[in-house]
Amino acid sequence: MSTHTSPGDKIVVKGASLLGEQATDLLLEDGVIREIGSVSEKGARVIEADGLVALPGLVDLHTHLREPGREDAETIRTGSAAAAVGGYTAVLAMANTSPVTDTAENAERVFDLGRAAGLVDVHPVGAVTRGLAGEELAELGLMATSRARVRVFSDDGKCVGDARVMRRALEYVKAFGGVISQHSQDSSLAGASACCHEGEVSGQLGLPGWPGIAEEVIVARDVMLARHTGSRVHVAHVSTAGSVEVIRWARAQGIDVTAEVTPHHLLLTTDLLTGYDPTYKVNPPLRPVEDVEALRAALADGTIDAVATDHAPHARHDKEHAFVDAAFGMLGLETALGVVNTVMRGNDLLDWAGVARVMSANPARIAGLADQGQALQVGAPANLTLIDPEAQVTVDRDASVSLSRNNPWHGRTLTGAVHATLLRGVPTVLEGKLV
């Protein structure tokens, strides 16, 4: 919690442009937006926001905070810091920790550590199956009724491959409004040593890969299972044009399916692998440019609901192996807004309202977070992000507040920088720095 501002203090955000529209002032008090318009600064701390764009605090459906188990790569505190610096006020922490988040007790532990860090709301994702083994259901209901109120369940990192288990999980979570977030990857089409997208680049590099179809067959199966069960499925990190087509079709049938895309799949392509740099090894893998274009279009037209980072910190030594042996994953929390702004707003595919939709409102809705992602209006929780829309930022991996350095954006210049983040009226980030 900030030492400078306590929840009862008044803050005036002066001259912020709400969703890029007309500039106005906001009075924040008791964790909510008290007034919008011309407000009195009396007794209030003022945050000058002239030229800044205000969005509702960002919500990330997909992060790996590594605690418990790999605190050398990231902790809930450092991951929360990276999230706040990235403009986030809430993150969902994936279950593939050690131990796995597959019980109420484990979920509460993550939840409590998040509260103690106090920089963003940390909502644990529960495992679908015990130990992520894909066989027996984890204690989904007990996690849901725990203090952590788990609503999103995922074996992320692994696919729930068994159709019977996936069917039962989809059915079971209906009792408490849960959703299954699936890592779509058919293990028989993605061999054990597969490490990248299978295509022209992998063929020349001699790297074992897996084709887009390995994702698409699972997406297709799961939307049919969602239709059969009348339940809700969420497709994590969609990476191919074929998956987009399936999701678009399913939506048209009225199937309850939502989907997310990562920032890296909106910009980085498979030809980055030619240097065999494991920084670019990620699952799902970087795909060809045709897929990237389809993903951008799907995010713009609403077929894909949300941007989710899949922030995946790794200790340096876990990336300093040969490409096939190195760990999967890349950092994403601190750069997501810049990437989305550069790729989507920069190409007129989304406006600021659209960015708010895919990075805040939709992810909050999918995760069932009532106090996040709300429109910036009087009475709403004072979760907001102030963005300098024209700032040119050259990413420096060593400037990160994450414990890890597996940053694929290092050296790239992105447009737009998070200037401030406020969680329930309390600044967590000011002038781009942690408070």
Next chain:
Amino acid sequence: MKHLLSINDLDVDAMRMIFDTAAEMHDVQHREVKKLPALRGRTVINLFFEDSTRTRSSFEIAGKWLSADTINITGKGSSTSKGESLRDTVLTVCAMGVDALVMRHHASGSAQQVSEWVDAVVINAGDGTHEHPTQALLDAYALELKLGSLEGRRIAIVGDLTHSRVFRSNVLALTKLGADVTVVAPPTLMPSGIDAWAKASGFSTSYDLDEVLPGADAVMMLRVQRERMNGAFFPTAREYTVRYGLTRDRLATLKPDTPILHPGPMNRGLEIAADAADAAQSLVLDQVSAGVAVRMSVLYHLLAGEETA
């Protein structure tokens, strides 16, 4: 040229220079006293993470005949299984004071990664299913000894292309030298995206060996692992032999002087019949002999290069 990681590191002139020096080294091989002083005092480490007899001993002999101190370090399995990162492993080896690292590793790209971490010269002696550049150089060298210039020569490369570093290096080397290369395999053993690659690089692909063989000026057979049938790449070894093996019947369709190459080790009876392996036109042993000369040349140019320039 600081390292030899891929055939892409070489232009035609560089290849020609390697072949010219190899020819001189080839003469040394037939002398009674085979030792040259060129690399006296230099240390070459053969760092082999994967089993290999012929490539390792070929590099070892090459280094010794050039008077380098040649040391073999072999370790089966990946460094990850020992809990050490590849970077730590190679930095440890190089900290002993190494001029050249000849490296064989199960992972594609590993030689390139290592070259970015160490000061020593790195020679790729086979990285996963990516490349094996000295094999391609020795194949081209041995072929030129038989055929003269490879310009316009029709060369068939047949076998498990997907899993073959020999194929990947050879297709680059032979097309650079002007050969008209056709690669032959069942669709399941063709690398992904090969059609676009072939089009961009100017080689051809075929699923039908019998269509390709009659026009071939040279045939290179690749090793096929019997275990591949477990990955549903082909039904049985028998069917593979019938459809893609250099059988006695197919041998008869070749001209008597058409060179037959195989990088070894051969699966006699699977991808190559004994009659073909042992035929007068087989270059299998010439390849081995050329291998030492070409590797001497590569070591010489990478380690003593400045003095010759």
